[in-house]
Amino acid sequence: MIGRTGTRPVRAPVSWRRRGDRAAYLFLAPWLLGMAVFTLGPILASLYLSFTEYSLVAPPEWLGLENYREMLDDSRLRSALVVTFTYVFVSVPVQLTLALALAVALNSGVRGLRFYRSVYYLPSLLAGSVSIAILWRQVFGGQGLVNQLLDRFGIQGTSWIGHPDYALGTLVVLNAWTFGAPMVIFLAGLRQIPAMYHEAAAVDGAGRVARFFRITLPLLTPIIFFNLVLQVIDAFQSFTQAFVISGGTGGPADSTLLYTLYLYERGFGSFDMGYAAALAWFLLVVIAALTAANFLLAKRWVFYGD
Structure with a gap:
């Protein structure tokens, strides 16, 4: 929180700002977790599989390009x-x-x-x-x-x-x-x-x-x-x-x-x-x-x- 006393700005203590950052990340955690598991994870997995031979029933075998x-x-x-x-x-x-x-x-x-x-x-x-x-x-x-x-x-x-x-x-x-x-x-x-x-x-x-x-x-x-x-x-x-x-x-x-x-x-x-x-x-x-x-x-x- 930022206020003013006369013409000199008054900033919130660092501990308060850090506490607010932690709260923000806590609320964002479900979305970040979902993006990592359901979006970023499959994207990286598909990139790896594009360099392999993979038939869904056997482990992928590296083929390069x-x-x-x-x-x-x-x-x-x-x-x-x-x-x-x-x-x-x-x-x-x-x-x-x-x-x-x-x-x-x-x-x-x-x-x-x-x-x-x-x-x-x-x-x-x-x-x-x-x-x-x-x-x-x-x-x-x-x-x-x-x-x-x-x-x-x-x-x-x-x-x-x-x-x-x-x-x-x-x-x-x-x-x-x-x-x-x-x-x-x-x-x-x-x-x-x-x-x-x-x-x-x-x-x-x-x-x-x-x-x-x-x-x-x-x-x-x-x-x-x-x-x-x-x-x-x-x-x-x-x-x-x-x-x-x-x-x-x-x-x-x-x-x-x-x-x-x-x-x-x-x-x-x-x-x-x-x-x-x-x-x-x-x-x-x-x-x-x-x-x-x-x-x-x-x-x-x-x-x-x-």
């Missing part, structure tokens, strides 16, 4: 990387565009804002669940809802999830459908833009489109950057949708073989946990590199008010 060398010649790994990068770089921009468009529409003074905000946010809560993935499989199946609608117009549909050219597209649509979380963040950012900027631009004769691109969008770039980083990281970790829709195989013809699904196959399908740990650490490096690139490029397009 052999797992990482094997990754260079793994054709299915290359296929998984192509599928995953396509999925991320297509679905995330579509998702953020939908989220921003709906946020702008809701911010224009629509009635029942709380209701629409809740309804649009709901898919984000359910997107990672097995039930939604099963529902999506039924919607895009051979006799699914999409084909039933196409039949009304005399169009012969196909099994969208069973065709190599369209299966990944269904996953892209599913990820884009979960625009609720970034939409709510965009909506909060739009509420923070001072109305006087738009009023001044309107007085100067700027229309809605001009005000959006010259005022709203530049002031919203920090929020766009925040959503972009979060959604890219989240998309790289997508697993449930691809697992359920493909039946855990990544099919047809590995068209839905996301990186996490391939990691799961090697770890729990082939019981090659050492190689799976190496794949996990490589994914960490990829995500970290892309995140760092986003931060470096942000200096060129993210506008801060100060």
Whole structure:
């Protein structure tokens, strides 16, 4: 505790400060213990296992860099990387565009804002669940809802999830459908833009489109950057949708073989946990590199008010 007597500060005795520090560490101890046991411990264990051959039923055997060398010649790994990068770089921009468009529409003074905000946010809560993935499989199946609608117009549909050219597209649509979380963040950012900027631009004769691109969008770039980083990281970790829709195989013809699904196959399908740990650490490096690139490029397009 620090007080003042006249103009000279009075500091609390050292023993009191130490007693306060001990109390703080005592309250933090459960969290620190949980982080060490359930987070830091498994991370270090997976790093060690990435240098071993480990089948879950036998003790790990040290291999050095052999797992990482094997990754260079793994054709299915290359296929998984192509599928995953396509999925991320297509679905995330579509998702953020939908989220921003709906946020702008809701911010224009629509009635029942709380209701629409809740309804649009709901898919984000359910997107990672097995039930939604099963529902999506039924919607895009051979006799699914999409084909039933196409039949009304005399169009012969196909099994969208069973065709190599369209299966990944269904996953892209599913990820884009979960625009609720970034939409709510965009909506909060739009509420923070001072109305006087738009009023001044309107007085100067700027229309809605001009005000959006010259005022709203530049002031919203920090929020766009925040959503972009979060959604890219989240998309790289997508697993449930691809697992359920493909039946855990990544099919047809590995068209839905996301990186996490391939990691799961090697770890729990082939019981090659050492190689799976190496794949996990490589994914960490990829995500970290892309995140760092986003931060470096942000200096060129993210506008801060100060």
